[in-house]
Amino acid sequence: ETETKKENHRFKMFIVDYHDSGYARFSKCSLMLSSLLGKENIYYATRKTTNGRAIKYSASEKKDETERIGRQGRLIDFKKDYMRHTENHPRALKYGVRSDIVHEINNAKQLILFESNATNNLATDDITLLPRPNDVAHFWNEGADEQNGSFRSEINRVINGLSKNNSLAIQTSILGSRGPFGRNNANFVYVAKMLRMKIVVVCQRDFWEGHYRLMEALASGAMVMTDPMHPLPAYLEDEESLVVYHSMAELKDKIMYYLSHTKDRLKIARLGYEIVMEYHQSAAYMERLIFGNWSTLDGL
Known part of the structure; x- marks a missing residue:
């Protein structure tokens, strides 16, 4: 029995959870495995590191743009709720860079360089x-998801309003497909448009x-907000x-600041690109999971 136990201890079990709401059976599963x-x-x-996030916007409701964005929720107390059956601190696992997106980015980059070389x-x-040549993008259609996407629709309204007052070149509509098809098929038009933007705004x-x-x-x-x-x-x-950005007013102020401060914008964009290409592709994710630090939430 002792020898069998020693043999078992040679194996490590990694539970990787990408569900929006977290793995409901983690406690039962980890108890059996432990x-x-x-x-x-x-x-x-796990992707899920907070509870209680609730952000809701209405197109007809007058808003104070200086107010901080909705209820962000609270960090889960992993030591209390998740470490009964494991001695390792659960790790935050965000989505990484898709390899098919990288492939299309490289294709779009080569096309842009080819076209630019002809003139510049x-x-x-x-x-x-x-x-x-374009200033700001937020790839969303206002009203596309009333149940879970009111925040994204509000971002569209804010950027559209900012553009009218400042004559910005913007993109505030979806290119490509949403849902499972979009998550499993890279769209060249969408990717090529991102490579034409100075700033890309995203929101959850x-x-x-x-x-x-x-x-x-x-x-x-692009520089990402x-x-x-x-x-x-x-x-x-x-x-x-x-x-x-923590409020709609801050979003607008920072967009205008970084559009007029090219050096600062490019510095942030360059470091963001370098970090995700080095640390957030599949191979790097697997390496950090298997060999990384399991004593903290972020694994650093």
Whole structure:
């Protein structure tokens, strides 16, 4: 029996959870696994790190744009709620950079360079220095999802209003497909448009955190603005590699600031791109999961 137990302890079990609402059976699953393998060999990585997020906007309701964005929820107490059957601190696991998106980004980049060389003799390996004639994008159709997407629709209204007052070149509609098809098929038109934008704004759903759009935007070389995340994906920091906005007024102010401060914008865009390409593709994710630090939420 002792030898069998020692043999079992050679195995590590990683439970990887990408569900919007978290893995409901984690406690039962981890209890069964820990009895077989030992608590020290159970590892849990999850997208869900908060409870109680509830953000709701109405097109007809008058708003104070200086107010902070809705209810962000609270961080889950993982030590209290999740560590009864594992000795390893659960890890935040955000969506990474999709390889098919990277492939289309490279295709779009080559096309842009080819077109630009014909007129500007441009040649660069720095994706942030591609010609970006458009100012701001938020890829969403207002009213596309009344149940979970009112926040995104409000972002559209804010950017559209900002554009009217400042003559900005914007994109506030979806390119490509939403849902499972969009998540499993990279759209060249969508990707190519991101490479033409100076700033890409993303925001999460009304009731949960996390989406592919953040990493897609960062991988495009645009400067990315996001609503708060708890925590931000590993190695990304506000005002260093992306920009976090906490209210609609702050979103507008920061858009205008970074459009007029090119050096600052490019510095943030470049570091954001470098971080996601080095640390947020599949191979790096697997390496951090298997060999990384399991004593903290962010694994750093």
